[in-house]
Amino acid sequence: MISASLQSAAARVRLAVFDVDGVLTDGKLLFGEQGESLKIFNTLDGHGLKMLKQSGVKTAIITGRRSVFVEKRASDLGVDFLYQGREDKFVALQELLQEEGQGLSLEEIAYIGDDLPDLPAIRQVGFGCTVPNGHYYVREHSPAITSNRGGEGAAREFCDFILAAKGKLDDMLASYLK
Numbered sequence: 001m002i003s004a005s006l007q008s009a010a011a012r013v014r015l016a017v018f019d020v021d022g023v024l025t026d027g028k029l030l031f032g033e034q035g036e037s038l039k040i041f042n043t044l045d046g047h048g049l050k051m052l053k054q055s056g057v058k059t060a061i062i063t064g065r066r067s068v069f070v071e072k073r074a075s076d077l078g079v080d081f082l083y084q085g086r087e088d089k090f091v092a093l094q095e096l097l098q099e100e101g102q103g104l105s106l107e108e109i110a111y112i113g114d115d116l117p118d119l120p121a122i123r124q125v126g127f128g129c130t131v132p133n134g135h136y137y138v139r140e141h142s143p144a145i146t147s148n149r150g151g152e153g154a155a156r157e158f159c160d161f162i163l164a165a166k167g168k169l170d171d172m173l174a175s176y177l178k
Contacts, residue, residue: 009127010165014108020063022114026151039069048159090120
């Protein structure tokens with residue numbers, strides 16, 4: 001993810017959008033006794049979202065499934081926008097822009113997803129990305145692919161890349177040495 005065009009696209013990002021299953025989690029579904037879908041989130045990813053917000057980048061989650069666990073995680077991380085139960089990811093993204101966009105354009109949005117419902121959004125935003133364990137067709141048609149797998153730091157890598165492109169990552173990291 002180091003080409004000049006990707007860095008330029010990432011530098012313009014004002015909103016970062018995340019899929020859940022396969023990006024913020026490893027994509028495996030674990031069901032509890034009551035039929036609820038349990039999720040395992042990566043804390044490194046979560047801190048990346050917090051750092052994006054701290055830098056002034058808004059965050060959103062658009063996911064095809066509904067889960068109280070996703071709602072809790074989004075709340076804990078201070079995610080600005082949450083759209084659940086939306087297989088039509090690009091339509092949901094367009095709704096978000098219309099309802100909450102505050103002058104945002106698609107070129108100012110980053111999106112990371114792993115499966116076919118994510119592909120239209122990945123291809124239409126300014127900085128689209130997938131994960132190495134995403135569907136092969138999504139990998140073939142995504143401008144960028146993280147090194148880390150979904151649920152294993154891919155979202156953090158995505159966040160760090162955006163922060164680095166904006167020239168903010170080094171200062172943010174250095175603040176932890178004080």
